[in-house]
Amino acid sequence: MINNKSNVALSRYKRSIIGLLCATALMSCSQPSEQSVSNTETDISTTGVKISKPVVYQVFTRLFGNKETANVPWGTLEQNGVGKFADFTPKALQEIKALGTTHIWYTGVLHHALVTEYSKFGIASDDPDVVKGRAGSPYAVKDYYNVNPDLAVDPSQRLAEFDALIARTHQAGMKVVIDIVPNHVARNYQSSSAPDGVVDFGAHDDTTKAYARDNNFYYVVGEDFQVPQSDDYQPLGGQAHPQSDGQFAESPAKWTGNGSRAAQPDINDWYETVKVNYGVKPDGSYDFPRLPVGFDKKSIAEHYAFWQQHDLPDSWYKFRDITHYWLNRGVDGFRYDMAEMVPVEFWSFLNSSIKMQNPDAFLLAEVYNPTLYRDYIHKGKMDYLYDKVGFYDSLKALMQQTGSAKDVLEQQYKVQDIAKHMLHFLENHDEQRIASDEFAGDAQMGKPAMVVSHLISKSPSMLYFGQTVGEDGSEDAGFGKPSRTSIFDYIGVPAHQAWMNNGKFDGGKLSEQQRGLRAYYVKLMSLSTLPAVVAGDLHSVEVDAQNTIAQQRVMAFARAFSNQKLVVVSNFDAKESHTITLHLPTEWQNTRYLAKDMLEHHASVRVKDNQIKITLAPRASAVYLLED
Missing domain, CATH: 2.60.40.1180 (Golgi alpha-mannosidase II)
Incomplete structure (x- = not known):
């Protein structure tokens, strides 16, 4: 996740996160034997059975179907356009499937804070002073029980339109993954569509205490929240808005999503979000049971049974209910944002409950501290983790002509015991586009890198939309800065739009080089069916x-x-x-x-x-x- 003003290098965030985790001692590390992953590995000993390994296609849902090309910095929805669930037509899904895709990760589906006005649909307005960009960060979720109104043709029917997309995706032979952001929620969280009996985050908090086990948030008692100040940043790029006044009412102030305890966060903090309390006290000690020794080797059912014996912090149950709500709507799995900022015991609780309902659920976590990998897999019951800090970083250096092949291989061997759990990627919403000048400056450099990334292990592979046609992320979108396709703004994605060809999804406007690049990816990804690739x-x-x-x-x-x-x-x-x-x-x-x-x-x-x-x-x- 990237939430800062100018897309500062991601490594800066990860170093700070790792430091925070070490300081609060959220978990210890171990080296247990590898657990099985039931949802991806076909019995290859059975003759005649088609085999493959997971291929995840990550798509930024808001941008996928957008046909507008104006690309005005800080542009409104009306100026720059927005894609809809309906743009994922059977033809579009067929073309995504052609890349070997088994799972589509629809990024930015949940209703997050945004500046566009939807009050006529009963949706409370959001304050630009605590929204990043005009279209808003997908990692500042405002309502966990509904979806982004931007994505619906009829916002009053947005859930039904998403249900229809789930059905179309399944009909196309692929599964649906959405984000769950457990560490933080939007500062203006308020669910307008929660099921009967569901209580909003913070509704029953004792705000006279900085911490209480069953509070959903942490508080700066006696102080009001103050909007961050900066000499070189203004909400909406300085454009006028009736709520853009440098004020946001929150009393007492809550801790900010990245752990800042200041009533006035820094401009580079995740100030649009507030941190969720899982029963970790401000001094780093725990208000919940620890997993007994040896539970890294226990089954899903044993983890599930263990947690049924205990009374746990309220936030644990809230997120369990949220994930089960989406499973019941047909979602097949989750990508967990900044999972390492949440205690591993919670993941044991949550993931075992999910797997008891759907043993084939696809569970992917964003984790950047290699010393925590094995605990998150074996204790936290994650299926997959990002292989960012070791494999991706060394591969990127090789693509940039500064690293070496030896470095990449060394990183791969460091995780050989858990290799099938380490998801490989070259691009995602946090990373620079391969074709950007800041990365490789040439989309063709993705060809040898994807060969290595896809074929070196049993791990799943991930493609980001636009990657296969050489998108370079060069647009000045507003809050999001060039080299990454903005996740904060309304924007068109030019190379992707050329492939989309006004909704025909036939690559009709691609250059010859772009068509060749996509064909290369299609052929490479088809090798997923080889036994030596999936299980060798x-x-x-x-x-x-x-x-x-x-x-x-x-x-x-x-x-x-x-x-x-x-x-x-x-x-x-x-x-x-x-x-x-x-x-x-x-x-x-x-x-x-x-x-x-x-x-x-x-x-x-x-x-x-x-x-x-x-x-x-x-x-x-x-x-x-x-x-x-």
């Missing part, structure tokens, strides 16, 4: 090169399952071709294989002396299937 072990391949640069820029590895063997090699050099010799795993040397490239049509070669010699052009890859 990782084997080392030695690269013998003519020079040091080639050693740094060329990456190779092998995957094998049963009798199927793959050798993958990618040249990350943006300018130079390299001729290399691949020394295959020693245990393969007794057979004379024919190596057939399944990706870029390199000529088939006969393996000799357990070696393959190949010349790779800049940014080229080969995926060799070895046959006796």
Whole structure:
């Protein structure tokens, strides 16, 4: 999640978060054996069964179907347009499915704070002083029991329109994932559509206390909230608005979402949100039971049974009820924002309750502290975590010609015991676009990187909308700054719009290069069905090169399952071709294989002396299937 004014480098946030977590000692670390993931792995021993591994297509829902191209900085919905649930037509979904997609993560679905006026639909207005951008951050949820009115053709029927999208997605053969933001809610949270008996966050809080176990929020007792001040930032870019007056009524002030305890947060704090209390006292101690020793090896059912014996903080039950509400509407899974800021015991409680209702639910968490990975998987019962800090960061450096292939492989081996739980990506809403000047400056650099990212392990792969056609994120949207596609503003996404072609979803306005890039992704992602990709072990391949640069820029590895063997090699050099010799795993040397490239049509070669010699052009890859 990125919520600051100018899209400051994400690493700055993650360092501060890790420091905060260490300071409050939310959990300890362990190295237990790997748990199974029931929802993604088909029994590959059964002959004739089609197999694959998860492919997540993340789409920023508000932007996907938008056809307007004005792109006025800080533009209104009327000026810059907005996409709708209805824009995900059967044809659009078919084209998303063509990328091998198994799950669509519809980002920004839940009703979050935004500046556009919907009072005639019974929706309370939001104050621009505590909204980031005009369209608002999707991570400042205002009503957990409804969806963003921007996304509906008829806002009064917005839930029904989302239900219809869920049904269309299922009919297209894919599952639906939405965000749950457990650490914080919008400062102006107020559900207008909660089911009978549901009490709003904070409605029963004792605001005379900074902390109470069953308070939903933390309070700065005796002080009123003050809007952050900045010399170089004004809400809505300084445009006039009747509520943009530097004031927001909140008494007493609540702690801010990133943990700030000041009545007046800093402008770079997550000031549009307030932190949720899970029973962690201000001194970092706990007001709930800890998981007993050995529970990292216990089953979902055992975790669920453990929590039924205890009375727990009110916020735990509120989020359990929220997730079950969406499961009952047909949602198939959740992506958890900033999960490491919430105690691991809560995740054991929540995820075991979800899996008891839907064993195949897809549970993905945003976690950036590698020392916490295994606890979140084994104790917290997460299916998948972001592999950002190790794998993505090292791969990005290699794409930028500053890292090395060795660094990427080292990061992969660090998580080999949990590899199938570590989701791989090259782009998402927090990260810079590959084609942006600030990243690689060339969408073609995503080709070798996606080959490596997708094929190196059993882990799920994720694609971000626009990635496959070279979107560069260069628009000056307002609050969001260039290099990332803005999640705060109403904006058109040009390369994606060329593929969308006014709702035809046929790529009719793409350039020849863009069409070629998408075709490459489609072919690469189809390799998800190979047994060696979905279930194969990782084997080392030695690269013998003519020079040091080639050693740094060329990456190779092998995957094998049963009798199927793959050798993958990618040249990350943006300018130079390299001729290399691949020394295959020693245990393969007794057979004379024919190596057939399944990706870029390199000529088939006969393996000799357990070696393959190949010349790779800049940014080229080969995926060799070895046959006796």
